[in-house]
Amino acid sequence: MPRLNPNSKILIVGSGVFGISTALWLARSGYRDVTVLDMQDTETAGYDPAVGIDSASADINKIIRFSYGEEIEYQRLATQAAGMWDEWNRQIVEESEDLPESLKKTDKLWWKSGFLRLSTTGELGEFELKTLRNMEREGIRDTQFRSDDTAERFGVHKAVLDSTAGFVEAYKSCAFALCLAKKAGVKFILHPMQGKVVSLDVTQEGKPAIKTADGLTHEGDLVVVAGGGWTPSLIPEADGLLETTAGSIATIQLPKDRPDLWERFAPENFPVVTWGMKEGKGIYSFPRDGNGVIKVGYRGTKWTNYDDVEGRRISVPKTEHVTEKKEKNLPLTSIAAIKEYISVNMPELAEFGISSTKLCWYTDSIDNSFVVDFVPGRPGLAIASGGSGHGFKFLPILGREVVKILEGNGNETVYGNMWRWRHSTTPKRNGLEEGEDGPRVLAKQKMSSEVDWSFLSGSSKL
Structure with a gap:
């Protein structure tokens, strides 16, 4: 574990939620040499998925919830984050002259639309x-x-x-966080070659280093890997602790000549909805956005995609734009689940059909709790990952807890102990025990196409 000082050189791999929040809080804590590297130019694109940014953070919207069952520590952290989301809404209005190009004074990141948690049965789970x-x-x-x-x-x-719950506009929130980090002094290398980390190394002096796709080596006092779905491919030691999986996303475009539906599904009138999240359905949906787009997601099955990485077979992202092997379609299982939800709960949308689909690649941990710690046996190398589909809500505050861990105070905090490097010998480990022989592998699925987007189509029946 390195001893950090304000002049320590800190390299962060990844500009998503874990990376950008960590960078922001490091700068706010007095560290003057923090650099974030990413193979995607998230700043120029404003994280907008519509212009080709592929990551779980670069999404239309994400749920802000405080419902965590017995996990009261996450409930409390989400409540603290909500206060900071309120502050970010205020800052956008009052500090509009310093906003990134993708934001304007009238934008609102955090919407308290309410959050309706539906059971699929006559009883609450x-x-x-x-x-x-x-x-x-x-x-x-x-x-x-x-x-x-x-x-x-x-x-x-x-x-x-x-x-009290609702949602945030995800890509705009990341763009604002990057803007805050840059104003705080964080440096960025966002480029398909210069910012793409291909390997992690150690210098002759024993310091951590990263090699980028342009052939350069960057040495630091501390390297933090926060690469989302790409993290397990960079840290072999994470095998068995983390797994890259995909949720399924579909959108429905409301026609502009239907003001009745624009009004009904506006965030002022319609809540975020989940349907049977703990009962096998695994569906969630949002109010429409400013462009009339309604997003519906399916996490009932978390898909994997195994490939060769440095002699290992691990699950890696397979996205529409960034990866060598590309995929924009969903398994028919996902399409069928999304159609069922809409047909049962929002049948007035069925006539429009699905307008787009996307695989959203997360990193799941063995227990759905985050992994923020130093990698065993790798001096100066830390990991910040394992969002497990619920990390985005903590964007404004996550880095506060990460910094405590990086400074060596993790054992003194609730979250440092929760997020430490860990192992499990239980037979069921959140699906990680399945490996490539499991049923969730993308290559084993029947994939959909645009013909399946229509609710009149029978081809999505399995």
């Missing part, structure tokens, strides 16, 4: 009941509205509405 007990313990149970009305408009399912 155990996770939901545990969440409500923790909400009561924290004195915020009155913000959760439980519906036991079998005639309510979402059908016969039990539900809880969290009036």
